[in-house]
Amino acid sequence: MAPDIAALSFLLSVSTTADLSHHVKVFAGTLNGGNNFPGVARPFGMVKLGPDLLNIGTDSYSGYLANGNFSGFSLMHEQGTGGAPKYGTPAQLPLVGTISNPLSSITVPRSSKPDEGSVGYYKATTGQDVVVELAASERAGMFKYTFPAGSTRNNILVDVSHVLPSFRGQGLGQGYAGGEFQIMSDGHYEASGVYNNGWNRSPDWTIYSCGYFNTTPTTASSFVGPVVVRGVASSTSSSVPVGGLFTFDEGAVLSRVGISWISKEQACRNVNEQIPETATFDNVVQATKDAWNSQIFSKVTTTSTNASNLELLYTSLYHMNLLPTNKTGENPGWESTEPYYDDIFTFWDTFRYSTALLQIIQPTMYEEFIRSTIDIWRHDGYLPDGRSSNYNGRTQGGSNADNVLADAYVKSVRGKVNWEDGYAAMVKDAEVPPPNTNPPDPMAPEASTKEGRGALPDWLKYGFITTKFSRSASRAVEYAYNDFSLYQVAKGLNKTADAAKYLTRSRNWRNHWNPKQTAIGFSGFVVPRNETDFLPVNPLTDAGYWGDATYQVTSWGNSFGDIHDMAKLVELMGGRDTFLARLDATFTPGANPANPNGVLFDATNEPTFNIPYLYTYISLPNHSVQRSRHIAKTLYTTTPTGLPGNSDAGAMQSWLLWNIIGLYPVTGQTTFLIHAPWFESLTLELGEGKRLVVTSEGGDGTGDSRIYVQSVRVNGVSWEKSWLVWEDVFAEGGTLHFVLGEEMVEWAKGEVPPSPAS
Structure with a gap:
């Protein structure tokens, strides 16, 4: 008998590296706004399989909430995000009993038993006493269902229309725009769904899926809304869901599902190559642990x-x-020999510490990531600041991919990176204002928040940013840092004139420095301004949101931002002793009269x-x-x-x-x-x-x-x-x-x- 190549490949992926995964607490940081994803995934894996909890009025950014009903268990999530939920598709949901209207946004209460999780493994119990266990490879997931003893109408609902909802009221909720579902002659199903929006306001994207069960259902039906159909269940309407309902007599059912951004055929290849029919649930769990331990x-x-x-x-x-x-090999946007990485959430956060650590402990992956980032510019026109579902968006402040590229360049990331292209991408950010989106961002309609530097016209004209652009003071600090990044790469590439220009521009944060602005006995702050005057602020309390002058940071914290020009900052703040006193005040309880029990330092956001x-x-x-x-x-x-x-x-x-x-x-x-x-x-x-x-x-x-x-x-x-x-x-x-x-x-x-x- 010929060997099963897929099974051999799967088993060979299991290594004998020492198990350090038992130290990981997957539920750490899932609540209190941390929004960590507690489900199952491989490092940088396309599949992030976990529970989706619905609690009306509360966003479940990574699917998980402390309370609420299960709306499904889906294969795609982001990790630790704010903004608004993303993904939550495609989904399965186990149900007990007769289901008269399967695609009517059914939810199931959660059991009083707490969910359990570890690296590579997740377990939940629904209020119908169905035990759901999850495992995953890079591009496929495995569901293990154990129904209550004696139950004979054991159902698994596959809902193509399922997404994580948002209740923020800012137009960031995801949409479903139609899909297809078909049960094939051998019993497996193939599906596709079209979705849009979310935190990065992206247009339509399509996810393909391919699912198998380890046992034959007693009945299997495709649905368009409440209607059973033969052949392909298809809808192009956002109000008409499609999916399937599979009913089993058995109390234990395994489901294997692959996903793809390219095609149903590729989704089937992904599941059959990564989780072949011969793979056991425990095999998949162990292979994921081994991947985390070794990689x-x-x-x-x-x-x-x-x-x-x-x-x-x-x-x-x-x-x-x-x-x-x-997502290398799974890019629907263009054909390229370069690697492809997506779900960049977000450079304005990760450039400060994450990317530097990735380069150190994941040098091969990191070179691929840099190449991918440059390739996005080649085909989409701009480097991303945030990106999901193959779409650049959003940009919070500066074009901070510039900082990531500069950091990689000065730390000698070379290999197959084309640094002339990398520098050209950075120059595009620094010199060409991005066109505004249609429709514009309703929270900042004056310029694009998709990519690039929306406030670049002021930066080029004045050397500062007026308040006709939102987040003007925050952007000024970041644009200066971005220009310093261009200086670093230009200098390394012997582009002498460019290096001089961008070094000079990197000092333009000083044009926002108001030496007369005071707070708790200190003078001099980075503040918003118009063409001729600085604007008065309360540096202790003026942290704002998307349409304000400073975002996620007060003027007190924002004034410390440009670390490439620290000697000048120390001078402007009054010299060494005064700088020391100002730093100490940042951490002294009661220094802020508006918050006598706290400190000025903000540990909740990265800018400080x-x-x-x-x-x-x-x-x-x-x-x-x-x-x-x-x-x-x-x-x-x-x-x-x-x-x-x-x-x-x-x-x-x-x-x-x-x-x-x-x-x-x-x-x-x-x-x-x-x-x-x-x-x-x-x-x-x-x-x-x-x-x-x-x-x-x-x-x-x-x-x-x-x-x-x-x-x-x-x-x-x-x-x-x-x-x-x-x-x-x-x-x-x-x-x-x-x-x-x-x-x-x-x-x-x-x-x-x-x-x-x-």
């Missing part, structure tokens, strides 16, 4: 045995490596996450350790409410991971700020046999006490700078050794970190 968790190892810290480490690694989605580390620029890195460690240890846990804000595709978690490592990446530069590691030993595998080993002595092994640096050795050599560069420990690997203690000594006696624009 992700084994890249960061420690000798620590502290359970809570190990859970934080590996749970954070898990949630930051669910996105972006590797550099602030705890800015003490390093005035030679006080242990003050950065003090502030950042307090944030990490008090606001991050592995409980369901254990994130201070949206995960934002793992951006929150990557901030924590850098804190654990003991470094802070300065995006767009080769600089890493030194603070202090948590563990006595931590090893980062860098690829090609290279590694960075971080060790410490004198601490308590948990990162809770004796956290302050007394001395540092880099590659065995005594080190007195509070920073290092890529070539020191990452290019070829290296060692960092810390002596830690209770006293906040001033160990850093060397020069402060560079401020290239100053």
Whole structure:
């Protein structure tokens, strides 16, 4: 008998790497606005299979909620997002009894039994006592249903029209625009659905699916709305759902489903190659664990045995490596030999810490990701700032893909990357305003929020951004950073005139600096302005939304944003002592009269996450350790409410991971700020046999006490700078050794970190 090639391929994918997955708490950060996805997925996998809970009035951004009814179990989700829900399709839902109207938005109460989950495995019990267990490969999912004993009308509803709804009232709800469903002669089904909108306001996209059951149903029917049809159930109406109902006498049913962005035939290939008929449920679960262990968790190892810290480490690694989605070979937009990654949510969050960490622990994947990002520009005209369902959108502030490309360039990502094309894409962002969308964004109708720099006309004309453009002060800070990124790549490519131009433009944030604006005894802030005057604000409370001058950050926090020009910022804030006092005020309870029980530092959003580390620029890195460690240890846990804000595709978690490592990446530069590691030993595998080993002595092994640096050795050599560069420990690997203690000594006696624009 000839061997089953698909089965052999599947079994060979199972490795024997040490199991670190048991440290992961998949429900961490799912609630309290964290919006983590707790279902099953492979690293960067296209399938993210999990439960969809419906609670009218509450958005379930990643499908999961603490309460509500099950509306389905679907194969596609985002991870940790805000904005509005995305995907939630295609879906299955088990039902018991006679179903008279199967496509009438049926929901099922959840059981009193809590859902269970671990890496590669999810289990839920419905209010009808049906046990649903889930497993997944990269492009296919497996459902294991166990119906109540004695039940004979055991149904599985396949609903093509199912999506995650939104109740925000901002026009961001997803739509269903029609679909097809057909039961084939051998009993498997093939389907397609057309969907639109969501957080990135994308036009129609199509998902194809192909499903098999391990046993023959007693009845199987295709439906258009409430009507049973023979052959293909088809609708092009957003108000008429299509799907199928399968009824079984058996109490245990397995379902295998593949998805594709290309065709039903490819969806069938995906499921039959990745989860063949011979695969068991346990096989699929184990293969997913092995993928996470070999591809992700084994890249960061420690000798620590502290359970809570190990859970934080590996749970954070898990949630930051669910996105972006590797859709190579599944791009319906264009044909290309380049890799293709989608679900970029979003560069305005991830450029600060996530992409720098991906480059270190996933160098092969990261080169592919950079190539894919440039290829999006080749075919869609602009680099993405956020992207899902093959559509650029939205852009919150600047064109922050520029920062990601610059960071990769200065840290020597080369391989097959075409950097002339990469630079041309960045120049497009910097010089060509994107056309506005039709219809325009109702929350910011004055310019495109799809891609590029919508406020570029003002930036080019004045060197600042007037309030005729929304988010003008936030955009100014980010546009300056973006232009610095162009300077870095232009300099490296020997484009001397361009480098000089963009370095000058990178200082234009200073044109928003009002030295007369005051708050709690400090003078000088980045503020909104018109053509001739600065506008008055309350820097402590003026954090706004999409149509305001600052977004997700107050003028107090926004004024610290342009880290490439830190020496000038310290000068404008009044010099070293005043800068120190302003940083301290940021973390002092009661400093903000409007919030006497809190602090000015905002841990819920990424724009301020550099602030705890800015003490390093005035030679006080242990003050950065003090502030950042307090944030990490008090606001991050592995409980369901254990994130201070949206995960934002793992951006929150990557901030924590850098804190654990003991470094802070300065995006767009080769600089890493030194603070202090948590563990006595931590090893980062860098690829090609290279590694960075971080060790410490004198601490308590948990990162809770004796956290302050007394001395540092880099590659065995005594080190007195509070920073290092890529070539020191990452290019070829290296060692960092810390002596830690209770006293906040001033160990850093060397020069402060560079401020290239100053």
